[in-house]
Amino acid sequence: MSAFFYLITFLVLIPATANAAPGFIYTGSQPDSSKGLKDYYKEYFTMGVAVAPTSLSGDQSELIIKHFGSITAENVMKPGPIHPEENRYSWENADKIVNFAQANGLKVRGHTLVWHQQTPSWFFKDNAGNPLTKEALLARLKDHITQVVTRYKGKVYAWDVVNEAIADDNSKVFRETEWYKICGEEFIAKAFQWAHEADPDALLFYNDYNTEFPGKRDKVYDLVKKLLDAGVPVHGIGLQGHWNLVEPSEKNFRDALDKYSSLGVKIQITELDISVYNSGDKNATDNVFTPEREQKQIEKYNMVFRVLRDYKNVITGVTFWNVSDKTSWLDNFPVRGRKNYPLLFDQNLKPKKAYWEVVKF
Ligand code: HAH
Numbered sequence: 001m002s003a004f005f006y007l008i009t010f011l012v013l014i015p016a017t018a019n020a021a022p023g024f025i026y027t028g029s030q031p032d033s034s035k036g037l038k039d040y041y042k043e044y045f046t047m048g049v050a051v052a053p054t055s056l057s058g059d060q061s062e063l064i065i066k067h068f069g070s071i072t073a074e075n076v077m078k079p080g081p082i083h084p085e086e087n088r089y090s091w092e093n094a095d096k097i098v099n100f101a102q103a104n105g106l107k108v109r110g111h112t113l114v115w116h117q118q119t120p121s122w123f124f125k126d127n128a129g130n131p132l133t134k135e136a137l138l139a140r141l142k143d144h145i146t147q148v149v150t151r152y153k154g155k156v157y158a159w160d161v162v163n164e165a166i167a168d169d170n171s172k173v174f175r176e177t178e179w180y181k182i183c184g185e186e187f188i189a190k191a192f193q194w195a196h197e198a199d200p201d202a203l204l205f206y207n208d209y210n211t212e213f214p215g216k217r218d219k220v221y222d223l224v225k226k227l228l229d230a231g232v233p234v235h236g237i238g239l240q241g242h243w244n245l246v247e248p249s250e251k252n253f254r255d256a257l258d259k260y261s262s263l264g265v266k267i268q269i270t271e272l273d274i275s276v277y278n279s280g281d282k283n284a285t286d287n288v289f290t291p292e293r294e295q296k297q298i299e300k301y302n303m304v305f306r307v308l309r310d311y312k313n314v315i316t317g318v319t320f321w322n323v324s325d326k327t328s329w330l331d332n333f334p335v336r337g338r339k340n341y342p343l344l345f346d347q348n349l350k351p352k353k354a355y356w357e358v359v360k361f
Contacts, residue, residue: 207238
């Protein structure tokens with residue numbers, strides 16, 4: 001072969017090796033901007049994202065299709081938006097999300113059938129405004145679940161059936177919601193049973209936050225164990241994954257995954273984001289993504305995905321809660337109007353440094 005050929009080959013290889021760490025031979029694992037997050041994690045788990053109907057056009061929709069294999073409605077399938085009055089369901093927005101998913105070959109996670117927030121007050125009252133009896137409230141719940149799950153049968157592959165029914169307070173097991181006060185814990189088993197009757201193929205999840213802290217972890221474990229022992233169709237536990245620069249610790253995270261997976265159920269991270277403020281840090285109002293916060297966030301994302309890859313046999317999905325740092329629910333929670341930067345894409349929808357760390361393995 002000619003010297004010319006060698007020269008050309010050499011010149012072509014230089015740029016490819018230029019970014020490799022010193023002392024290492026180029027192996028082909030350089031950042032590749034044609035790949036999406038879902039491609040890097042193809043052999044691991046489905047990557048998902050929470051969306052609003054307004055995210056489904058323009059730049060955001062391109063990002064969603066490139067990087068994710070699953071979507072969740074951030075709000076529009078919750079009881080309030082989808083069932084605003086006793087005799088009226090409002091399907092339009094939820095349909096948009098399901099239709100977008102079908103048109104683009106994405107899976108859909110349904111969120112959520114039973115929750116204490118974003119549920120209209122009519123749910124719990126009779127026509128005269130008095131609290132419903134347990135029987136009447138359970139009948140309403142059955143109607144709600146049956147209507148919603150049946151409409152999306154075969155299109156929503158997994159449902160967060162019950163969201164946040166466990167108390168944060170260590171002295172209590174169940175959160176004292178209207179559901180619990182009127183029905184006792186029975187509403188939980190019934191909700192799973194009715195969802196299963198409406199779509200026997202859907203995977204049914206119990207979903208909650210702070211599920212890595214030992215106190216709440218053990219209560220979630222006990223609840224799901226009790227349901228399984230009673231033959232209730234629960235197929236998975238959703239760990240919301242609203243984390244921050246310090247929580248969860250790697251140990252608590254691994255212990256929680258070990259404990260939940262010992263039940264034989266699947267685990268998904270259903271609402272992942274890593275706040276750049278610590279949970280107790282309500283006074284930090286400078287709104288800035290400082291280099292220190294950026295670095296700590298990179299380290300936390302690194303740890304989280306390293307552990308998730310280790311547990312790929314039990315983790316079946318990882319869903320981010322919002323698309324990019326342009327808008328996150330954390331911009332208004334727990335401090336209204338405090339800008340947060342919790343995701344892998346920046347305010348211009350470009351991958352952050354944390355993104356490149358998460359796909360480097
Ligand atoms: C989640 N709760 C909800 O599951 C989700 O539906 C919502 O859009 C955002 C967060 C997390 C949460 C909360 O709402 C209130 C207190 C603590 C945690």
